[in-house]
Amino acid sequence: MRILVVGAGATGGFFGARLVRAGADVTFLVRPHRATALRDRGLRITGLAEEEVIAPELVTAAELSDRPYDLVLLSVKATAFKQAIDDAAPAIGPQSAIVPMLNGMAHLDELNARFGAGPVLGGVAKVVTTLNSDGDIVRLAPLAGLTIGEQDGRPSPRVDRIRALLADAGIDAGVSADIVAAMWHKWVFITTVGALTCLMRGTVGDVNAVPGGSRLGPAILAEAAAVAAAAGFPVPADELAATTATVTQPLSSFAPSMYRDVVDGRAAEVEHVFGDLVTRARALSVDTPLLDLATLHLRVHQHRTLTM
Incomplete structure (x- = not known):
């Protein structure tokens, strides 16, 4: 081959x-x-x-x-x-x-x-x-x-x-x-951890170390999962539980590659990962205020990166 x-x-x-x-x-x-x-x-x-x-x-x-x-x-x-x-x-x-x-x-x-x-x-x-x-x-x-x-x-x-x-x-x-569903489910995970760490400019552990930090990850996850469900690809309960555990883990050093790109001043996959998801959310009448904020935040980063 x-x-x-x-x-x-x-x-x-x-x-x-x-x-x-x-x-x-x-x-x-x-x-x-x-x-x-x-x-x-x-x-x-x-x-x-x-x-x-x-x-x-x-x-x-x-x-x-x-x-x-x-x-x-x-x-x-x-x-x-x-x-x-x-x-x-x-x-x-x-x-x-x-x-x-x-x-x-x-x-x-x-x-x-x-x-x-x-x-x-x-x-x-x-x-x-x-x-x-x-x-x-x-x-x-x-x-x-x-x-x-x-x-x-x-x-x-x-x-x-x-x-x-x-x-x-x-x-x-x-x-x-059902590989298409599997791709949707990973998309939910990636947008959740990406929004959490890029918005807060810190690892999962950094976010959870401050008062109120542990509530943000599950709130972002709820929005992303609602979009997937409305599109016909609900995330199974065990995957939701696993992602919730990931984004609420104290002292965790985890951060996705998008966070590393943003911190290092490199271009990020904002439109493909975030822009497309919030566009689909609008078409499906799903409210995503936190994901909208993360998308705007990353678009500003992208604009600054590409015009420097």
Whole structure:
């Protein structure tokens, strides 16, 4: 199976490296400046007592041939998504399987419109990684899972083959019979922890350390979950309980990648993750005052970042 990993950042680089280490035929589609850095230093993964360096097979958009790949793992920031699918288009054919690993749902609609629903699977990636100043991937927690599935939920031999490939690479791989719901449920989690930490400019533990802080996370969660329920994807009670526990945990150092982006002055995925959700909330007549505030806050951050 010929695999193209679009992006070699904290998520795509991590999963792609695992596949390379397992002997899979993997090529990374990257921007020229990233290609230069990876050729100089290699693709490095550190953290959790791990130190790994691979020499990745790289290609830029200008070098990409029109020979389709069997599997395309799409792992870029939402801010680079449109350019990424333009760059990857020559490598995607009718028999290709595309697994997106972005947060939110807007990318699924765009992929379906661009390539047809046939090649496009749903995907939910769960990994806690970041890039350091050298461009190396730093693991911050052991979690490393990828769940996939056909959009219509039907059993699928190609999904089973991809799951087996991922599992052989040491990735906690799963198949969902309702991957669209799973994507919605992760969206609820991401917007909840993102709004909490970005609005308050602190980790979960920082927020819960002050009077009234422990009430904010559950209030944001209630809004996000109400949007999902109105859209037809109610979050199961056990997932709501788990997210509530996450956002109310005292002394927790947890903060999502969006928080790290904001604190470090980098562009954030505000429209794809927050803007799209509050737009859907309006269409579904769901009130989301806290999520509206978080969206405005992040839009101001984005404006400042892009105009500096």
